[in-house]
Structure formats: structure tokens, C-alpha cells
Amino acid sequence: MKVIVADSINQKGIDNLKEVAEIIVDTNISPEELVDTIGQYEAIIVRSRTKVTREVIERADKLKIIARAGVGVDNVDVEAATEKGIMVVNAPESTSITVAEHTLGMMLTAVRKIAIADKSVKENKWEKTRFMGVELRNKTLGVVGMGRIGSQVVSRCKAFEMDAIVYDPYLPKKVAKQMGVELDDLETVLKKADVITIHVPLTPETKHLISNKEIDIMKDDAFIVNCARGGIIDEEALYNALSNDKLGGAALDVYEEEPPKNSKLLTLDNIVVTPHIAASTKEAQRDAAIIVANEVIEVIKGGTPKNVLNMPVVDQKTYEKMKPYVKLSKKLGSFVSQSITGQIKELEIVYCGELSENPNQNILTRTILQGVLNPVLNDPVNMINAPTIAKERGITITEGKTCNSKGYDSTIKIRASSDNDEVSLEGTDLYESKVIKINNYWVDVKPEGHMFIAKYNDIPGAIGTIGTKLGERNINIGIMQVGRDIAGGRAIMILTVDQKVPSDVLEEVKNLDNVFDAVGLEL
Known part of the structure; x- marks a missing residue:
């Protein structure tokens, strides 16, 4: 296996790799040179200097793993790597x-x-x-x-x-x-x-x-x-x-x-x-180098690294078919996490239609868990560790499948419950991610950007009162969706707005007559 080390890392990591692979250390390689030469490597190790862009990845026909000797992966196009079936790993514990x-x-x-x-x-x-x-x-x-x-x-x-x-x-x-x-x-x-x-x-x-x-x-x-x-x-x-x-x-x-x-x-x-140096020690850099070197060695041996951020366990053709639902899964998970009150205790996931027969549902479940956990945790949650972290956090996960997708090719249903709240969500892909049901209300919502949800009694003037309150605080409404169970019963309003709704505005809306809940989402 041929490995390029494109940024400076601790020598201990390089020494470990030399025992099992051919190592090329080029810490001054330019972006143009990397594009031209990446096709000969099966692994690349970077820190912050080198950018592993989509252009680089598209030329990386042999590449199996991209290793970032640190925590963040802002310099790696993870989506492009996933599409090409290339693992991306980091060293969060370092x-x-x-x-x-x-x-x-x-x-x-x-x-x-x-x-x-x-x-x-x-x-x-x-x-x-x-x-x-x-x-x-x-x-x-x-x-x-x-x-x-x-x-x-x-x-x-x-x-x-x-x-x-x-x-x-x-x-x-x-x-x-x-x-x-x-x-x-x-x-x-x-x-x-x-x-x-x-x-x-x-x-x-x-x-x-x-x-x-x-x-x-x-x-x-x-x-x-x-x-x-x-x-x-x-x-x-x-x-x-x-x-x-x-x-x-x-x-x-x-x-x-x-x-x-x-x-x-x-x-x-x-x-x-201090100048953002909390993670800057010789030991941390040494540990990061050793961790990512061991991840690459694990791939060389035919194993699965523990810090995989994208887990491409299917071939590129299969992933292309699943890609819309991977995106949908992450959105639904984040939507549920931000809209429920209290700590999630139970999470039920049901795949309907064509997805019910898909053998790769596990990828979607892990992606949903990423969406659920990442908004609330500081430690990175990836497709490998998401089920373990969910278990450690006391979340019980139930998976199911059914053929009834209500006229859609495929849908994903999620029901989350805490000690004092329950949220259910149903989504599909119609050329883009869509939420089609929230709790018992049928809607047609694109889960993206700044969003606002209010639950209220369906009486004349209720919608106008909520809209007026937002207008008083200079919050502009872009898209509105309203769902209700029966006329005069309970209803739900979902808005896409031009800016984040501050917490004090949410409290003001909750205090309005006939409003019994309000929440802001960032998707």
C-alpha cells in the first residue's frame, strides 16, 4: 500500500506506517501537484494545511482512506469522499x-x-x-x-x-x-x-x-x-x-x-x-499521529477503523441510489432532536415502501442517530460510534419496516419520546428532502434553514396573532405550512423564516392565548 503524508505529523506515526506500507512524505505538496499525483496513493494523511477537495477526490482512483491527524475535518470534502466510497477518519480522542x-x-x-x-x-x-x-x-x-x-x-x-x-x-x-x-x-x-x-x-x-x-x-x-x-x-x-x-x-x-x-x-x-491553544501540546500531536496511523494500518489489514466519519460500506452505484435518503435521514434526525422537549429516551424508526426491502437500512439508521446526537454533543458523532453513544445516553432504538408508503416510493417514519414529550415525523424524497407529516398533521415542508413551529388551538385569528408577534420582532416569514386534525381542534404551523428565532421571542409566542408550544429549528 502506498501512503502520502501531506502535512507534518509526529515521527512516531510515520515510523509505525513504515512497517506495513510505502510512505511518501511531502509536506510542501501544492494543490496542483496533489491533484496530479493522488491517483497513485491508497491513503493520504493530512492535518490542516492540505485541502482534500472534490477535485482531488475525483482523481483519487486508488484511494481507500483519508486520515486527518486532528479533530475537525473542515479541510476534507467528506461528501465527495463518501460518494466515491473513501473512508474519512480523524483522531477525536487525541x-x-x-x-x-x-x-x-x-x-x-x-x-x-x-x-x-x-x-x-x-x-x-x-x-x-x-x-x-x-x-x-x-x-x-x-x-x-x-x-x-x-x-x-x-x-x-x-x-x-x-x-x-x-x-x-x-x-x-x-x-x-x-x-x-x-x-x-x-x-x-x-x-x-x-x-x-x-x-x-x-x-x-x-x-x-x-x-x-x-x-x-x-x-x-x-x-x-x-x-x-x-x-x-x-x-x-x-x-x-x-x-x-x-x-x-x-x-x-x-x-x-x-x-x-x-x-x-x-x-x-x-x-x-490564550490564542486557541487548548489542544496544542506535543503529546496531543503525537497521539493524533499514532491514532491516524493505526487507522490506516487497520485498513491495510482489511479491518474497519473505529473513527470513520462517513462509513462508506456500499459500492458507489448503490450509494448514489441511497444518497437522497441519507440526506433526508440526517435532516429528520436533527429535526426531531431540536423539536422535542427533554432527553430522548426512545427512538422508533420505520422504513416504508422500497426502503423496507433495502438491505442497507443500517446506514440510514446510523445517519438518523448522527442527526439526533450531533446538535447536543460536543464530542464528534459519526456513523460508527452513533449507536454506541446513543446506548450510553440511554436511548432505546427500535427499527421496523412496512410496505405501506401511502403512495410514495419510500418514506421514513421516526417517533421520539422523552419523559414529558413525544414527536413523530415522516419524510420522503421528491427530488429534494420533504417532511410530509409531523405528529398527526399532514404537511409539505422542506427541512432547511431557519424554521419555526407553533402548536395552537385552531380558532379564528390564531395564525394572524402568531404572525404579528414575529413581525413585531422583525422576523420575516418566507414559507408557511399549516396542518390540523379537525376544524376547531388543534393545529400546527411550520414556518421558514429569514433568521433564527431568538429564545425570548419563542417564549413570547408560547405566552400567547391559544398557543401551547413553540420551537425554533436550524437545519
Whole structure:
């Protein structure tokens, strides 16, 4: 097997590969040279510099695997690789310890004022009373997102004799108990925590998850640390809180704009900042190289790597036929995840029509699980690990099939239930993904962009009242769909709007007479 290493990786990974394959290391290869030569390789390893574009992939007639020695795969056209039956892998676990340790460093630096004390001494000052800090011992750690990194932070903070309270809507109470943490809602975590650390992905739902309202809930002397993604904390709200001594301090490794040019936060003494380096250690780079090298070696041996992001287990011709329903599956999963209230406990998936006879339904089920889990988890969810993560999160999955597709070639039905809610969805592909039924209401909705759903009593003026409320907040409606069971009964309104509907607007709509639920979706 011939492998090209197109970016610099730790030598240990290269040495491991040399034992089983012919290795070409060309870390200066240009995009044009890569297009011209990729046809001779069966594997390629990259980091961030090299872009594995559709043009490259279309010329990669022998390529079996694309390995990214890191977490993100923004520089790889995963869809093009999937269409051609090429596996894409990464090394998500390589940075867990590194980011957790950086989080602890940022935490200690903030509570003990280490950074500004260091600066003071270097300026030949001796301001001991200015840098009075606080201990972590007997303090409460609030963790927002208890994935791989969050759990590592908790285990280390226990050595400081800290208690931990966690907000993670997809973490079962049983698992939280096993981890030795208290599981609660976000408001309770913010109220109780002395130090808050963020470990969730940046999604439409987590954008400005911590803003003025949330900061007001926090203790006046609390500290907050973000080594996850910029934008989860509203930086304007954080600046106001820090400049008014509402909070004890903050520590950021990530920012809404990177680098954070002209940010007012950089003028404050009660914030610690680093340049997005939480994952940057020699050990993390070494581990990433070893992990992806082992993934390539697994392919050479005829096995299946564990970190496959796209899992192309069918030939290209078969995948082309399934491609519309793969896209539909991801949309339906995300739709359900964002529209249900509470943690999903049960997920029932039924394939109808031609799909009921398709032997590759497992690909669609795994894609649905990706759609369900990715909006709420920080750790990457792929087609390989999706069933395992769903099981760990306490989700029971039931699959079925039926020949009755109600006049369509194929449909996919999903029913999700939590402790206090249930959502059912049915979709098909009619040259594009379509949702044709939500709960018991027949609709015709394209699941894409900014969406808004309201459930209300079907009485005169109800639709106008909801539309007026959105108009008052300058939210423009592009497409409207309405479904109802019987005249005068309960109805559902699905809107495609020009911008995300803010959470406070959703609350205002919910408080309208005859409206009993409202939710915003980003698809």
C-alpha cells in the first residue's frame, strides 16, 4: 500500500506506517501537484494545511482512506469522499487530556490572578495585596457538557476537592451517578457553581448560551472558563459583567472572532486569554499521529477503523441510489432532536415502501442517530460510534419496516419520546428532502434553514396573532405550512423564516392565548 503524508505529523506515526506500507512524505505538496499525483496513493494523511477537495477526490482512483491527524475535518470534502466510497477518519480522542489540562490551567490562573501578578512582578512591582485569590477546595464546579473533555476536567477537579454539578440534557442520571456528579438543569448549575466550564459544540442552540440572563443567575463572584468554541458566551454580556465586577473573573481560549482584534475584553485585568491553544501540546500531536496511523494500518489489514466519519460500506452505484435518503435521514434526525422537549429516551424508526426491502437500512439508521446526537454533543458523532453513544445516553432504538408508503416510493417514519414529550415525523424524497407529516398533521415542508413551529388551538385569528408577534420582532416569514386534525381542534404551523428565532421571542409566542408550544429549528 502506498501512503502520502501531506502535512507534518509526529515521527512516531510515520515510523509505525513504515512497517506495513510505502510512505511518501511531502509536506510542501501544492494543490496542483496533489491533484496530479493522488491517483497513485491508497491513503493520504493530512492535518490542516492540505485541502482534500472534490477535485482531488475525483482523481483519487486508488484511494481507500483519508486520515486527518486532528479533530475537525473542515479541510476534507467528506461528501465527495463518501460518494466515491473513501473512508474519512480523524483522531477525536487525541486532544481530550490536553484540552482538559489547559482548562485546569486557565481556571487556576483566573482564580489566583497568576497572569496579572506575573505581569506586575516583571514591571518591578510588588503588589501582594492586589492579587488576593480564592481556593478551589470545597468550591462547586459547574460543567456545561459532560462529554469526553468535560469528564476529564471533572476527574481532575476532584483532586482539588471540588464538588461537580453538570448540565447535559443527553446524559442519563444513572451515568451521571456512576461519574460521581450531580445532574441538573442549566439554571440550577449556573446558580450553584463557583466555577463554570464550557464543553459543548457551537450550534444554533448553543450560540450565546451564556448571555445577560444567564450571567445574572450566576453568583456575583463566580468564574467562567471557555476552552470549547467561541460564540457560546456572549462577549458583550461578558464584558459588561466583568467590567462591573458582577463576576470574579473569566478565562477564554476561544472567541467569537479569531483573532479577537479590538475586543474590549482584552482591556480588562480580570480575564485570562490564550490564542486557541487548548489542544496544542506535543503529546496531543503525537497521539493524533499514532491514532491516524493505526487507522490506516487497520485498513491495510482489511479491518474497519473505529473513527470513520462517513462509513462508506456500499459500492458507489448503490450509494448514489441511497444518497437522497441519507440526506433526508440526517435532516429528520436533527429535526426531531431540536423539536422535542427533554432527553430522548426512545427512538422508533420505520422504513416504508422500497426502503423496507433495502438491505442497507443500517446506514440510514446510523445517519438518523448522527442527526439526533450531533446538535447536543460536543464530542464528534459519526456513523460508527452513533449507536454506541446513543446506548450510553440511554436511548432505546427500535427499527421496523412496512410496505405501506401511502403512495410514495419510500418514506421514513421516526417517533421520539422523552419523559414529558413525544414527536413523530415522516419524510420522503421528491427530488429534494420533504417532511410530509409531523405528529398527526399532514404537511409539505422542506427541512432547511431557519424554521419555526407553533402548536395552537385552531380558532379564528390564531395564525394572524402568531404572525404579528414575529413581525413585531422583525422576523420575516418566507414559507408557511399549516396542518390540523379537525376544524376547531388543534393545529400546527411550520414556518421558514429569514433568521433564527431568538429564545425570548419563542417564549413570547408560547405566552400567547391559544398557543401551547413553540420551537425554533436550524437545519
